[in-house]
Amino acid sequence: MPELPEVETVRQGLAKWVAGRTIATVEVHHPRSIRRHLPGDAHFIAMLTGRTVLDVSRRGKYLWLPLDSGDAIVGHLGMSGQLLMQPADAEDEKHLRIRFTFTDGGPQLRFVDQRTFGGLAVSEGGAELPDEIAHIARDPMDTLFDDEAFVARLRGKHTEVKRALLDQTLISGVGNIYADEALWRARLHGARPTDALTRPVARRLLAHVRDVLGEAIVAGGTSFDELYVNVNGESGYFDRSLNAYGREGEPCHRCGTPIRREQFMNRSSFSCPRCQPRPRTR
């Protein structure tokens, strides 16, 4: 469940359901789901068994669960990962990869991931901020995000603006959907060169990024299908508020021009040909 609003929705659900609970057992059903945990599954299990989860934190699209040991479980959902709370007697999901049970015998935490791009790992001493995600920039919902530093770094780059929005070391949490939505709101084509953006335009773009992420969090995220759900298996409803993403051929909500679809970085980009004209060739 990819972008920041979906991950934040999961974080809130997890915090409510697992904070304060003690892990009884850990099962790893697929090695690829802990491939970032280099010491392997036996070590993964030993580090977690008997530990108490203190909280659930997030930076960008990454989650981590600080433990009473000072370590943390670091998680990324990749393209298709889910963290679900399930009663013990619920049938195993087809793509169940990792299961946690708790000493209170209550609902289990299950990591389910069809494509296995996501995964979990134990970060030693990572309760505050795991080393594994130290390279990830703060996200724009973080109170310590530095707007002017972002604007300066963005304008200092020699790349296209959509590419920059997707660069998690510059600004984290933005993925393909919310990048397209923010660019639509800012009336910028994703291929606009970052070094040609004025400061006011860059600031406005950041404000739109923050707005669209905030609105999507309130809506519980964006779901097109059952692959993207909260910890209770429920879908968010921000898809009803999308202006660009997935709307090829449908009228722009601002000017009525049919939304266009273009290939970019091996994925689709949606924009309004009139509101977001392509820049002249660089």
Next chain:
DNA sequence: AGTCTACCCTGCCTGC
């Protein structure tokens, strides 16, 4: 150093 392409996976949809 900074930027960008190729690749990692499974499942579903489309067109032949």
Next chain:
DNA sequence: TGCAGGCAGGGTAGAC
């Protein structure tokens, strides 16, 4: 009906 190809919201290693 079967099959090939394209597509999907992610990150990263390594090539330039």
